[in-house]
Amino acid sequence: MTPRAIFDRMRAHWLANQPTYEAGMLADDVVIETPFAAPDHPTRTEGKQRVLEYTRASQAAFPVRFDDCRNVVVHETADPETIVIEYELVGTHTATGVTASAPFIAVMRTRGGKLAHWREYQHTLAIAQAIGQAQGS
Template sequence: MTRTTTETAGPLAIYARMQEAVLNGDGADATLLPAELLAEDVVVETPFAPPGMQRYEGREAWLSYYRTGGAGLLVRFEQFRELTTHQTDDPEAIVVEYELTGTVIATGIQASVTCIAVLRIRDGLIKHWREYQDIPAITEALTRPPQDLAGADAPAQ
């Protein structure tokens, strides 16, 4: 049996593909990651998210969330800056810290958020993805009215 590139890719290669997918998205299709990077039985956890949005079991559950609830975010990501990557003693797992910078499409507000993710890759697919996000920064960026932009740059009177 011949394996595809994804099936043989390790954690660092899959993480690099995640970065590409986030930056190549247009914001209108907020699935962020192509389904082929996710194991069918993937578990995605965001422990600091609001209740009911902290755990998704299975590829379809995660993609369904992003097609519905996640689609409301509508953020175009412009920069994915890797801060640090830690390889672990477990060859399937890495811990990554990164900063995402994007623009909220509805308001034009640009903001950055720092995240830490623990990724477990098995057979070239994401099996477990636990991400710790700066929820206050995300909330502020998504709820700040666009008029705050003009006020931020206006000279003091």
């Protein structure tokens, strides 16, 4: 799969309320990084099995249903296996019904048609506010 095809599959999973990744799309030594992760969340997860386990657990515990992935801009790089993606996720808090959005930027590197590295930069304050975890919420 191309990097764009992998992102399209990830996007489809978000909108279907499924874990982001499936085994067949990941390299065995995949690395997922979220440098600005919320407290008590890892900033780096390595290896296919650990990524799948963490993603399933996180998706099950996250009280948000994603309704849209919009404003997607894909930037090609000199490396055909690497893209930079800008996007905005819109979701609804499943307990409160509040809808909010947050912007993201990600760098995706593939190898042999599989995801090898995903580094995602999140607007964690917007996410925390949307799910009622920010101070003053």
